[in-house]
Amino acid sequence: VRIARFTDGSEPGFGVVEGSIEAGTAVIRGITPHPFGPFSFTGVRRGLGDVRLLAPVLPSKVLCVGKNYADHVQEMGGDTPPQRPILFLKPSTSVAGPGDPIILPSDSERVDFEGELAIVIGRLCRDVPVERAFEVVLGYTCANDVTARDQQKADGQWTRAKGHDAFCPLGPWIETDLDPADLPIRTTLDGELRQSSRTGLLLRDVPSLIAYLSSAMTLLPGDVLLTGTPAGVGPMSPGQTVAVTVEGIGTLTNPVTAR
Amino acid sequence: VRIARFTDGSEPGFGVVEGSIEAGTAVIRGITPHPFGPFSFTGVRRGLGDVRLLAPVLPSKVLCVGKNYADHVQEMGGDTPPQRPILFLKPSTSVAGPGDPIILPSDSERVDFEGELAIVIGRLCRDVPVERAFEVVLGYTCANDVTARDQQKADGQWTRAKGHDAFCPLGPWIETDLDPADLPIRTTLDGELRQSSRTGLLLRDVPSLIAYLSSAMTLLPGDVLLTGTPAGVGPMSPGQTVAVTVEGIGTLTNPVTAR
Numbered sequence A, B: 001v002r003i004a005r006f007t008d009g010s011e012p013g014f015g016v017v018e019g020s021i022e023a024g025t026a027v028i029r030g031i032t033p034h035p036f037g038p039f040s041f042t043g044v045r046r047g048l049g050d051v052r053l054l055a056p057v058l059p060s061k062v063l064c065v066g067k068n069y070a071d072h073v074q075e076m077g078g079d080t081p082p083q084r085p086i087l088f089l090k091p092s093t094s095v096a097g098p099g100d101p102i103i104l105p106s107d108s109e110r111v112d113f114e115g116e117l118a119i120v121i122g123r124l125c126r127d128v129p130v131e132r133a134f135e136v137v138l139g140y141t142c143a144n145d146v147t148a149r150d151q152q153k154a155d156g157q158w159t160r161a162k163g164h165d166a167f168c169p170l171g172p173w174i175e176t177d178l179d180p181a182d183l184p185i186r187t188t189l190d191g192e193l194r195q196s197s198r199t200g201l202l203l204r205d206v207p208s209l210i211a212y213l214s215s216a217m218t219l220l221p222g223d224v225l226l227t228g229t230p231a232g233v234g235p236m237s238p239g240q241t242v243a244v245t246v247e248g249i250g251t252l253t254n255p256v257t258a259r
Helices: A070-075 A130-136 A149-155 A159-163 A206-216 B070-075 B130-136 B149-155 B159-163 B206-216
Strands: A002-007 A013-018 A027-032 A040-047 A052-054 A062-066 A086-090 A102-104 A111-113 A115-121 A137-144 A168-175 A184-189 A192-198 A224-226 A241-246 A250-258 B002-007 B013-018 B027-032 B040-047 B052-054 B062-066 B086-090 B102-104 B111-113 B115-121 B137-144 B168-175 B184-189 B192-198 B224-226 B241-246 B250-258
Touching: A002 A027, A013 A040, A052 A168, A062 A206, A086 A159, A086 B159, A115 A184, A115 A206, A115 A241, A130 A137, A130 A206, A137 A224, A137 A241, A137 A250, A149 A159, A159 B086, A168 A250, A206 A224, B002 B027, B013 B040, B052 B168, B062 B206, B086 B159, B115 B184, B115 B206, B115 B241, B130 B137, B130 B206, B137 B224, B137 B241, B137 B250, B149 B159, B168 B250, B206 B224
Parallel strands: A062 A224, A102 A250, B062 B224, B102 B250
Antiparallel strands: A002 A013, A002 A052, A002 A168, A013 A027, A027 A040, A062 A086, A115 A137, A115 A224, A137 A168, A184 A192, A184 A241, A241 A250, B002 B013, B002 B052, B002 B168, B013 B027, B027 B040, B062 B086, B115 B137, B115 B224, B137 B168, B184 B192, B184 B241, B241 B250
């Protein structure tokens, strides 16, 4: 099932996306109260082109890992992958939706895209064993872990570099029926292929990330886990468009603007 | 005004603390809907000893600065203070209330207290000029920026070390009528004085922190800013009690337990 958040001009809500995106016949059907438990249909039904999709979830936290693809570790100048996942948080104010502009802050000289597979947590959990990790997953979406590269280097801690408003586009929806083990992932800039990898190359795969992250802190329904970016990261300029595709989910597209 | 969150056994809510703590005559009067705008009294009125105080706010983010007292920079082995504030986030799942146990994780050998002045944001804001910083402040509370020191060193990024559940006690309440310019701040461990400083020694004072942090990201009502800890940090053991006092606010006391 594909779960999205949307507005048709009135109050935002969750909905289920049905039909073919490619054929242009997709519709969204409103659900209530939310997708983290049993839900029912509201009766609202709109053509996908007639609504605005929003970030598919409003997470209490976006918990991320750095350096989780070997080729990205190398391009960042590292020799060997870290012994354990490097954790960092992006604030909820950094979350943006599909189509929302990525706004380049005036105090950075270089802001990079980082296409990633994102895990959306479905239930409160703590100390999840690897073999039960999929039980706490609602589904998967695409993410762009936008990073002010110069601030990342200057600050040491990555919070400012990765925490600006709109630095965490998510979407276009949450795919709940998906095996994340080996999905092709691609990022394009103005249509040109810049990142191309597979989630099978994650140094820590989805179950082991969930086990590790949930051993560090309680995860809540709607929390988003970013799994790391492969090689090919690079800067964006105002006027460009960046798109992250994870096969089996869809494409998250965002324009880039100056502040 | 002192604003707390409390429960008398029924649903948690905000309240105003009135009367003398010292004389034992303090009461809490329930307010609705919340303290971030005009509120009215619910009619609930309880002796302060008859309710359980909770973390005075449930923040969407806890945004913190590191190395903001010169003597703490020195004790951590640094020569000079950082050029700009070092930012990091603690997740909302780390927030605990007065009296709640600080739970030492089994995978850390050393967990330190760090007593701090905390700022509670009163309204949505971005790019706040220094001279208008106080306009966005609801008030101030005490915080303990609990830190797994070994994990902080091992990870590089501080998220795991500072992000465990219950690693951010806040309280006992929010004092709204207070000049934060030069308040005595003290931390005791089992009654023994371990940190003693004044907020006048902050390398970046409250208005300049608000200006800097709000230039990095939007701040929301209820967001909490931790201003940094002075020298004297040290480890806690199960069975001990840690207390952070900021004069003009009160004392935040937490027992320490093993997981």
